[in-house]
Amino acid sequence: MKETKLVITGMGACTPIGIGVPEYWKNLIGGVCGVGEITRFDASALPVRIAAEVKDFDPVMYMPKPLARTMDPFMQYAYVAADEALRMSGLSVEEEPDRVGIVMGTAMAGVSTVAGTQEKFGESGPRHVSPHFVPMIIGNVAAAQIAIAHGIHGPSFTVNTACSAGGDAAMTAAMLLRSGEAEAVLAVGGESILCPVVVSGLAQAKALSRRNEEPQNASRPFDNDRDGFVIGEGGGALLIETEEHALARGAEILAVLAGYANTGDGYHVTAPRPQGEGAAACMRRALKRAGFAPEEIGYINAHGTSTPLGDRAETLAIKNVFGGLESAPPVSSTKGATGHLMGAGGITEVIACIQAIREGILPPTLNLKTPDPQCDLNYIPNRAVRADIHAAMSNTLGFGGQNSSIIVEKYQK
8 A cells, every 4th residue: 555645835944043944044055154152141161162042033023922931942942933834834723723733852851941940949949930930841842832822733742852853753743644643743843952051061971062262163064173063952843744635725845755764773872883873774764664765865964963973973874875975975964054953953954955955955064174084975065066856864863872864855746
């Protein structure tokens, strides 16, 4: 029996290089970097003082003020992205609220609110703890707030699979659609982990770049001089539905969700398998689901966080599946521009793949100036390139050995 074709009809993005898909994409292919000094709190005493913050973001421009006050930033970013995706899709939720679902992906949910509240509690005691504290920190409340705002009554799930959570949200949405539990599902990612305790913890683990004096050059995936990732924040959303449902309502179809997969390394809490076996297995499963041969993929948006171990392992995984420089497709990591958006990245990076297919432009890997001899693929260094491609793959890999691969392709009736 032929599987139901799944299509994407809406996209939303709230990122350090732009709010809204048009601004995000324009700056991504334009080589804009969103990394700078941390402004959210006083980071002067910390070993790492840089991050990719969402800039010029006033939540009351996008939602009622009372609502904004009761949501952690990760929820606000997810809310904004979901609203854009729904508007772009033209879906009328009120006509079939029970057949529309939502899947939220986040790595650390409301950790910044937890840290800030604990600090206030230590200074002033229990009277300064907000009555909204608990719903502000729970991961699933981001999905709940979106559902309340738009009248979504179908299935609602939240996945907490570290940095692969966004990709896993899209996969979970696909499974809901193919099981017949819904006709349309919002796959959403949101993240904002900027607080002193998280920055300090990741810095102590030697996971973060310490290029405090040159933030624009700090995130440098696949470069020989990389020294860790840069924390980013933001939100992303995709409206995914069955082709039959989209055509019946006359929707514009942006792309096909052709393949998806998830695997676990079963190896180490923070380090990937050195040869990238788990990531390679994940890519192969996604290709099998899509019914694609490796050579049909025209572009890979890599996880590529700018860590020494991670970038090399992912390079080996890609070579394992696609071959070496002569046979592998162009690869880039957009984290040179956005930093590491964690749960949101799995969605915003799929959006980059969709835009690459639609516009024939592949986004660059910023700050790739001295190639690592062990990272020897075409990483589209520093400048976007034109390429007519039919399909693209997005990889997201997380702590705990989480691997996610999503494949999108050009839509043809």
